[in-house]
Structure formats: structure tokens, C-alpha cells
Amino acid sequence: MKTLFILLLFINILFSSDQIQPLTESWAPYQIENKNGLSGISIDLIKEIQKRLGNKKEIKLFPWKRAYNITLRKKGYALFLTSKSKEREKLFKWIGPIASIKVRFFKNASRKDLDIKTLEDAKKVDSIIVEGDTITFDTLKMLGFKNLDINTLANNRLNKLLENKTDLLPADEVTFIYNLKQKDLDKKILPVKMEAFFESKLYIAFNKDTSDDIIKDWKSAFEEIKADGTYDKILERY
Structure with missing residues (x-):
């Protein structure tokens, strides 16, 4: 036993x-x-x-x-x-x-000056806020983006977009819109005209x-x- x-x-x-x-x-x-x-x-x-x-x-x-x-x-x-x-x-x-996921760019709804239809348009903005060590960051680097602002905190990234301290924020369409609706921000933050630049x-x-x-x-x-x-x-x- x-x-x-x-x-x-x-x-x-x-x-x-x-x-x-x-x-x-x-x-x-x-x-x-x-x-x-x-x-x-x-x-x-x-x-x-x-x-x-x-x-x-x-x-x-x-x-x-x-x-x-x-x-x-x-x-x-x-x-x-x-x-x-x-x-x-x-x-x-x-x-x-x-x-x-389908990743696309989002902007502050007040930014009427940002008419992003192509990757080249996005490359010309001053700042795109993104999280490092992510597939989105890797993809943008591979595509030749030089205007990336690396920020690890999701709330910081969103707040900077709301405060117009950055121009664009790349995010998965489904999850980001879901989160915006939960925070009643879906009228303040909008996707740009350009379709998803990355699918995975x-x-x-x-x-x-x-x-x-x-x-x-x-x-x-x-x-x-x-x-x-x-x-x-x-x-x-x-």
C-alpha cells in the first residue's frame, strides 16, 4: 500500500x-x-x-x-x-x-485636417502612438514608418489621442470599437477612411x-x- x-x-x-x-x-x-x-x-x-x-x-x-x-x-x-x-x-x-483581427488607424473626431486614405498619408503625420513588442508595431516598422511613439499603457495611448497629443492610434477594429462604446467614446474617436492595413x-x-x-x-x-x-x-x- x-x-x-x-x-x-x-x-x-x-x-x-x-x-x-x-x-x-x-x-x-x-x-x-x-x-x-x-x-x-x-x-x-x-x-x-x-x-x-x-x-x-x-x-x-x-x-x-x-x-x-x-x-x-x-x-x-x-x-x-x-x-x-x-x-x-x-x-x-x-x-x-x-x-x-483587422488593424486600422483611429483619430480624434475633431481632427478634420487628418484625411488618411493611404499608408503614405499616415506616414506624413507627426505622431502615431503604438505599443512596442506587438505585431502592429512590427508591421508598421516593416512598412517604413518613422513617426511611431512607443507607449506601453493602453489608457495613456487613448488619453493622448483624446487630448490630441498624438495624431493616430492603430488598433484592432472590433476590440477597439467595443472598448470605445463601453466608455461612451465612440463619437469622439473614429476610424480613418483608410481600410485595415493589417489582418492576422x-x-x-x-x-x-x-x-x-x-x-x-x-x-x-x-x-x-x-x-x-x-x-x-x-x-x-x-
């Missing part, structure tokens, strides 16, 4: 050591932080995957840059939702796509040293969730 107990304890410790710690950022309607905890499309999805795999790790919410760097450097971590670029592809292991699918990114068996388990659980209709039910909630 004692030998059996020790064996079961060892198996439990081994299993726990393989449990992935999911990290994310606040990003409605995918990841919503409120007084009751975390909710949202991707939160519910990750929790469903965890339930099916027996993963009991509590999802942790951090600023994007911190969550990205932790997942990049430490085995046992996964970050969602994450765009997969050519630069990032070899840095992580991936599952998805989970969702997709979103994934779960795992530290590159994560075992292939773990990736296979997470992938299988995600595919089951899509196949049995659970994923569609999650979308319907939001």
Missing part, C-alpha cells in the same frame, strides 16, 4: 509539472477583467481546454510585454491571443487560429521548449471543442 501511495504521488507530481500556465492580457471582448474575475471569448475557450485536460492552473493576466517575455523565456507557459508573424514563428509553438489570425503561443506531447494534447482538445459545437456556443455568449 505504501509503495502504491508513493507511486501515485510521483505520478501526480509529474503530471503537475507538465501543466501549462496560461498567460494573457486585458483585451475585450476576448479577455475581460471584472470584479468577478476573468471572462471573454478566449478566456472561456482556454478554461474549456483546461477542463478537458485536467489543467488546474489559474489564468494569469499581465501587461502584454511582460506576458510575452515570460512565455518567450520560461518553459511551461503559454500566451493567448498572439499573432504569428515570420519573426515570431520560430520563437514559439502554436495552436490555432483561435480568432482574427490569433493563436495560443507556447514556449518553444514545450514538449510536443503537450502541444498535441492542447491541439486535440481545441479541435474537439470546435467539432462538438462548444466553440460556437462560446462565441454566442459575447
Whole structure:
């Protein structure tokens, strides 16, 4: 009996050591932080995957840059939702796509002087405020933008746009408009005429040293969730 107990304890410790710690950022309607905890499309999805795999790790919410760097450097971590670029592809292991984004420029509604129809128009403004270490920042740099104002705090970026201390703010159309409506700012901040300059699918990114068996388990659980209709039910909630 004692030998059996020790064996079961060892198996439990081994299993726990393989449990992935999911990290994310606040990003409605995918990841919503409120007084009751975390909710949202991707939160519910990750929790469903965890339930099916027996993963009991509590999802942790951090600023994007911190969550990205932790997942990049430490085995046992996964970050969602994450765009997969050519630069990032070899840095992580991936599952998805989970969702997709369309990034376009937004401006203060009072700025009648800003008539942005092309990328060249956007390159001529004085300042575009953007978060560093994001796919949006990487894309704008690749496109040759020299007028980027890097700012890590979402509230600071929005406030600078509201106060006309920056000209443009690039953001995912769906999530940014959702947040503007929640703050009753959808009349003060508007998308420019130019359509989305970047479209991307979103994934779960795992530290590159994560075992292939773990990736296979997470992938299988995600595919089951899509196949049995659970994923569609999650979308319907939001």
C-alpha cells in the first residue's frame, strides 16, 4: 500500500509539472477583467481546454510585454491571443487560429485636417502612438514608418489621442470599437477612411521548449471543442 501511495504521488507530481500556465492580457471582448474575475471569448475557450485536460492552473493576466517575455523565456507557459508573424514563428509553438483581427488607424473626431486614405498619408503625420513588442508595431516598422511613439499603457495611448497629443492610434477594429462604446467614446474617436492595413489570425503561443506531447494534447482538445459545437456556443455568449 505504501509503495502504491508513493507511486501515485510521483505520478501526480509529474503530471503537475507538465501543466501549462496560461498567460494573457486585458483585451475585450476576448479577455475581460471584472470584479468577478476573468471572462471573454478566449478566456472561456482556454478554461474549456483546461477542463478537458485536467489543467488546474489559474489564468494569469499581465501587461502584454511582460506576458510575452515570460512565455518567450520560461518553459511551461503559454500566451493567448498572439499573432504569428515570420519573426515570431520560430520563437514559439502554436495552436490555432483561435480568432482574427483587422488593424486600422483611429483619430480624434475633431481632427478634420487628418484625411488618411493611404499608408503614405499616415506616414506624413507627426505622431502615431503604438505599443512596442506587438505585431502592429512590427508591421508598421516593416512598412517604413518613422513617426511611431512607443507607449506601453493602453489608457495613456487613448488619453493622448483624446487630448490630441498624438495624431493616430492603430488598433484592432472590433476590440477597439467595443472598448470605445463601453466608455461612451465612440463619437469622439473614429476610424480613418483608410481600410485595415493589417489582418492576422490569433493563436495560443507556447514556449518553444514545450514538449510536443503537450502541444498535441492542447491541439486535440481545441479541435474537439470546435467539432462538438462548444466553440460556437462560446462565441454566442459575447
